[in-house]
Amino acid sequence: MDSFSVSIALGMANKTLKSYNALTVGLFFGFFQALMPIFGWLAGQSIAEHVYSFDHWIAFALLTLIGVKMIYESITDKPNSFLEAFSIKLILILSLATSIDALAVGFSFYFLDISIFIPSIIIGIVAFLMSFLGVYIGKRFGKILKNRIEILGGLILIIIGLKILIEHIMQ
Secondary structure, eight states: OHHHHHHHHHHHHHHSSOOHHHHHHHHHHHHHHHHHHHHHHHHHHHHHHHTTTTTTHHHHHHHHHHHHHHHHHHHHTTOOOHHHOOOOOHHHHHHHHHTTTTTHHHHHHHTTTOOOOHHHHHHHHHHHHHHHHHHHHHHHHHHHOOOGHHHHHHHHHHHHHHHHHHHHOOO
């Protein structure tokens, strides 16, 4: 759902959406959502304790920085070239930030002695489809809400970052 929400924000911010943009977002998000549980599973208990202590802070920082930049550019009437560009760098950062939680899925599957490969494929396919559709849904709402949409998109990214942070702190 985090990937879906971020995909909606990307669709909202992009004024010149192309089909390959949605496909790229879907592929990156699906790939990383499928890959991270495998990394978590392979890492097992020894790495789990070290990464788990700060992974939520990384996701929070990345999503908040991008969200704040998005809000700032919409308030100052500067073009939001960072999000509009659909750059590989941006999509990579967002893919990593939203998939860090998936490491915990891999850790838990490792501890339960469950194979991670079939679940990872399913996770990747679902994340791909939801992210691909999310870009189009965001584009539709972006047209309806016009310029205020960048503020909403930035807030969505910040809220997702806070959600990740709070969930981990409360555990």
